[in-house]
Amino acid sequence: MSHIVHLQCVSCEKTYPRDGGVEYTCPDCGPLHGTLEVIYDYDLIRRELTPTKLKQNTNYTHWRYLPLLPIEKPELILPLAVGWTPVYRNSKLAEEWGIKELFVKDDTRNPSASLKDRASSVAVVKALEKQVPVVTAASTGNAASSWALFTALTDMQTIIFVPETAPRAKVAQLLLFGATVIQVKGTYDEAFDLCTQAAEKWGWYNRSTAINPYLGEGKKTAALEICEQLEWKAPDYVFVSVGDGCIFQGMWKGFKELYQLGLIEKLPRMMGVQAEGSAPLVQAWEEGREECRPLQPRTLADSISVGMPRDQIKALRAVRESDGQFIAVSDEAILEAIRILAREVGIMAEPAGAAAMAGLKKSIAEGILPSDARVMVMVTGHGLKDIDGVMQAVTHQPVTVHNDLSDVQEKLEPFLS
Numbered sequence: 001m002s003h004i005v006h007l008q009c010v011s012c013e014k015t016y017p018r019d020g021g022v023e024y025t026c027p028d029c030g031p032l033h034g035t036l037e038v039i040y041d042y043d044l045i046r047r048e049l050t051p052t053k054l055k056q057n058t059n060y061t062h063w064r065y066l067p068l069l070p071i072e073k074p075e076l077i078l079p080l081a082v083g084w085t086p087v088y089r090n091s092k093l094a095e096e097w098g099i100k101e102l103f104v105k106d107d108t109r110n111p112s113a114s115l116k117d118r119a120s121s122v123a124v125v126k127a128l129e130k131q132v133p134v135v136t137a138a139s140t141g142n143a144a145s146s147w148a149l150f151t152a153l154t155d156m157q158t159i160i161f162v163p164e165t166a167p168r169a170k171v172a173q174l175l176l177f178g179a180t181v182i183q184v185k186g187t188y189d190e191a192f193d194l195c196t197q198a199a200e201k202w203g204w205y206n207r208s209t210a211i212n213p214y215l216g217e218g219k220k221t222a223a224l225e226i227c228e229q230l231e232w233k234a235p236d237y238v239f240v241s242v243g244d245g246c247i248f249q250g251m252w253k254g255f256k257e258l259y260q261l262g263l264i265e266k267l268p269r270m271m272g273v274q275a276e277g278s279a280p281l282v283q284a285w286e287e288g289r290e291e292c293r294p295l296q297p298r299t300l301a302d303s304i305s306v307g308m309p310r311d312q313i314k315a316l317r318a319v320r321e322s323d324g325q326f327i328a329v330s331d332e333a334i335l336e337a338i339r340i341l342a343r344e345v346g347i348m349a350e351p352a353g354a355a356a357m358a359g360l361k362k363s364i365a366e367g368i369l370p371s372d373a374r375v376m377v378m379v380t381g382h383g384l385k386d387i388d389g390v391m392q393a394v395t396h397q398p399v400t401v402h403n404d405l406s407d408v409q410e411k412l413e414p415f416l417s
């Protein structure tokens with residue numbers, strides 16, 4: 001394929017041919033520091049990806065950006081509607097919070113109900129291109145259920161590693177899609193390492209975050225869509241929930257590529273939001289370190305409950321390059337954000353999916369944003385995927401009555417003013 005130049009290590013900048021022996025990370029720098037970036041021929045893409053051509057393109061999925069995606073055999077793309085998720089403008093909250101414009105992108109509306117489908121849809125094509133018999137991934141739940149959905153439509157066997165604490169709905173998705181599910185008695189970080197060892201030992205194709213260079217490529221389409229949906233005027237600030245950092249860095253790459261292609265004139269600031277009990281990137285950024293110190297994560301937001309972010313090098317670089325920030329929010333603030341998204345925007349978000357909104361609210365309270373700010377908040381996962389988490393956000397319970405109107409009247413009394 002002519003539009004990919006090569007893969008490049010983010011640390012030593014050594015390059016690797018796209019169809020060479022190096023598939024995951026730079027052998028010289030190792031899995032954490034040696035994550036690879038896909039480098040394209042931007043002069044070629046500039047001719048293929050223009051606002052006029054996109055306007056004429058009736059493919060309203062993220063495959064409308066195919067020239068900027070690492071696919072060699074487009075005929076292997078699975079026919080699922082990924083991406084082109086709605087962006088809602090919310091004038092009421094913008095006015096209340098004293099910012100110029102607030103947009104919310106609802107990425108719960110993907111096939112498996114999370115943003116991770118953007119990555120899985122790309123990774124499954126890469127696996128099919130390689131004709132591998134077995135694929136694997138470690139995940140807090142969403143990446144796995146997404147991966148299982150896509151691989152279910154192929155002949156490949158799927159073996160998934162999740163922490164024992166993964167929410168039931170996500171495990172239900174995995175089982176329903178036919179994956180072999182290995183529940184690890186330990187954290188996500190431990191499940192990740194075990195999966196990596198198994199993949200190496202048995203030669204499985206690995207979709208685990210960060211080590212697979214193509215995942216961020218899929219995730220960056222959220223940024224491409226945002227710019228097109230806002231008529232090529234990027235927001236000033238983009239708030240994203242952050243666990244491993246792959247969505248965050250992927251989106252930043254997407255914005256940078258559009259800038260390089262001349263499709264946007266200004267880059268946004270990337271605002272990464274972590275849960276207070278799982279904020280290694282916030283700590284590293286505040287202390288000016290180049291990498292994270294591992295910690296034991298503790299948060300109800302399972303999708304961002306990560307003690308050792310696998311995409312930390314790129315994520316820390318994204319926040320510095322974009323002059324953005326990392327922000328930590330409490331679990332209580334996340335629960336409040338779930339309520340705000342439900343009642344003010346009409347989106348049912350899982351805790352991790354709402355963390356970005358909590359980060360915006362905190363930034364406003366701290367006076368970080370100017371009054372002319374145009375802000376985008378990403379909602380990354382659906383609330384039905386973690387119903388126990390969402391139930392912690394509700395502030396009242398159902399009223400149980402007998403089949404009797406007078407009982408209804410009596411029980412409703414306290415609710416009627």
Ligand SMILES: [Zn+2]
Pocket residue numbers: 009010011012013014026027028029030033034
């Ligand atoms: Zn390297």
